[in-house]
Amino acid sequence: MRRIDLLAVDELADGEMKMAFVDGTDQVLVVNTGGEFTAVQGICSHEYFELDKGFLTNGTLTCALHLSRFDLTSGEPLDPPAEQPLAMYPVVVEDGRVCIEVPDGPLEISEG
Numbered sequence: 001m002r003r004i005d006l007l008a009v010d011e012l013a014d015g016e017m018k019m020a021f022v023d024g025t026d027q028v029l030v031v032n033t034g035g036e037f038t039a040v041q042g043i044c045s046h047e048y049f050e051l052d053k054g055f056l057t058n059g060t061l062t063c064a065l066h067l068s069r070f071d072l073t074s075g076e077p078l079d080p081p082a083e084q085p086l087a088m089y090p091v092v093v094e095d096g097r098v099c100i101e102v103p104d105g106p107l108e109i110s111e112g
Helices: none
Strands: 002-008 017-022 026-033 036-041 055-057 060-062 069-071 091-094 097-102
């Protein structure tokens, strides 16, 4: 396992999201919902589009390209055209930093 530092807790206000990069290429979207941090793959599972251009609403994330909506607790798609869930990464908040703990090697992502 490896722990990857994504950003500082104070970089992300409640209700905001921000893209972080792992290994210089993999995009991870960090979301702050009521002080709870969630980390999901930064690219939509339906078609290549950065999810930080999307919208947060009531615990869901909507991709701005085709309006697929995803549940931020499970990563599951709620609206088509997306059919694959978003990969979710376990978050650890330590010393004011938001980190993810993932297996060694490339980040797992879902692609349609």
